[in-house]
Amino acid sequence: MLVGLALRPAPLALALLILLVDGIIAMSGDGSVDLGPLPCTSTPKGCTDSAEVSRTDLPPAVHAADFCPNTGYLCSELNASGSELRLSEIWLQRWRDPGGTMVVHVPLPEIDDPAIARALQRAAAQGVRAWNNQPFPVLADLRGDRNPHFAIQWTSSLGGTQIGLARTRWSESNGLEVDYLALGIRAVHGRAGWADPAQIRLTAAHEMGHALGLGHSDSERDVMYPTNTATSVSARDRRSMEVLYETPDGTVIRR
């Protein structure tokens, strides 16, 4: 997600290190959603830990009226109709340089049914590769014999109807990095058994979007919508990512 700057104490102060946790939730049968527990509490959009330093070499702020047209959903949180979700400014955070190909380790989940384990691993790899060449090559490493930028973690304990979770950190010196990207292996909404591979593919694509710096979309057709209502990465998802990587890291967009 894009960071909510409400926690930034003064216009010229800047968080040296920002940690963001953001998850995707499964659509329940009646259309309601359960955000589930988050590891820390702050805004409805995630949580932030920060240490203040002076703003130094970051690019100047831009005005929404100039920047936002034709940027996909990069500015959607400036325009959100719900007052709690409406931000006064958005801080763009992205990778500086992954050094060629971004390598993501996608391990085999520890499930006692080898066929299901392989199906979930393949589905997660497809979701990771959905962003290949947008903006740089992305390799899903199934064997773990490459040095990865980060690894996917399989978990059975995301809670509620949460099916994926990404935690990123951003610093002025290094730009965006990923602490972890977790996918739930179990079915949700009270169903027994393992997660649906199609859902794992979409969830992996959503969390990879966060890992690359995207926030949430305001359209159910985009993979970055907060619930799993999309079917694939959309043209609007790709446009938003393209603009994010055309814009200097650390740019603040103000209403």
Ligand SMILES: [Zn+2]
């Ligand atoms: Zn999300």
